[in-house]
Amino acid sequence: MSVKVKIGLIIGAVLAIVAFFFTIVSGISELYASPADPDRAMTGEVIEYRVLYAKEIVEIKHMLFGVIPTYSERFYITTNEDGVNSLAVRADEKWFEDNFTPDGLAIAPVQISALIKSAGSKRGLNLVSVNEKLGDSVRVDTGQYADAEYVSEATLKIVSGILLITAVITFILLLILVLKGVLAKGGAGANAMAIAAIIQLAAFIIILLAI
Numbered sequence: 409m410s411v412k413v414k415i416g417l418i419i420g421a422v423l424a425i426v427a428f429f430f431t432i433v434s435g436i437s438e439l440y441a442s443p444a445d446p447d448r449a450m451t452g453e454v455i456e457y458r459v460l461y462a463k464e465i466v467e468i469k470h471m472l473f474g475v476i477p478t479y480s481e482r483f484y485i486t487t488n489e490d491g492v493n494s495l496a497v498r499a500d501e502k503w504f505e506d507n508f509t510p511d512g513l514a515i516a517p518v519q520i521s522a523l524i525k526s527a528g529s530k531r532g533l534n535l536v537s538v539n540e541k542l543g544d545s546v547r548v549d550t551g552q553y554a555d556a557e558y559v560s561e562a563t564l565k566i567v568s569g570i571l572l573i574t575a576v577i578t579f580i581l582l583l584i585l586v587l588k589g590v591l592a593k594g595g596a597g598a599n600a601m602a603i604a605a606i607i608q609l610a611a612f613i614i615i616l617l618a619i
Contacts, residue, residue, distance in 0.1 A: 411504035431569030438562035575608035
């Protein structure tokens with residue numbers, strides 16, 4: 409086995425390990441995050457509380473490769489049932505339309521489950537400027553936000569990690585089969601495996617960019 413092939417195998421193994429820890433392990437840890445008191449929750453913990461008021465404060469529009477529009481993230485300032493604590497919450501537009509009047513009042517108290525995340529980790533989210541626009545009447549914690557869509561995002565992380573690992577395994581298996589002469593280089597079988605690995609890798613990249 410040549411030095412280039414060995415280097416390729418090592419790089420593939422490293423990518424698989426990175427995918428495992430930064431996507432699969434991360435996604436699983438978010439799905440099974442510890443519950444916490446909403447008033448004292450830390451990053452990485454899940455809170456549950458009832459919302460009486462919500463108002464959209466930020467919309468982040470995402471573009472694939474900076475050109476193709478993909479989706480938008482919406483953040484709302486929410487007030488809980490005691491009317492005192494306010495928190496920035498990431499939720500979809502349908503959540504707001506189904507549960508609140510156009511003025512932001514809850515049709516009925518809305519129970520949410522959300523994962524506390526660092527505001528600094530979300531590109532395009534500047535809660536300091538949000539507070540400046542809101543004035544002194546209502547303010548949000550500028551260091552963190554609650555992600556009400558964390559379950560779907562964590563699931564996508566796990567799926568993306570699996571896709572990368574299977575792509576790496578397919579590439580490595582293809583290389584071994586070609587080297588051993590089981591598959592002919594450039595043959596139909598080798599090409600099919602290469603295309604399958606490329607599709608898996610492309611799907612991984614698209615999902616990763618989406619989250």
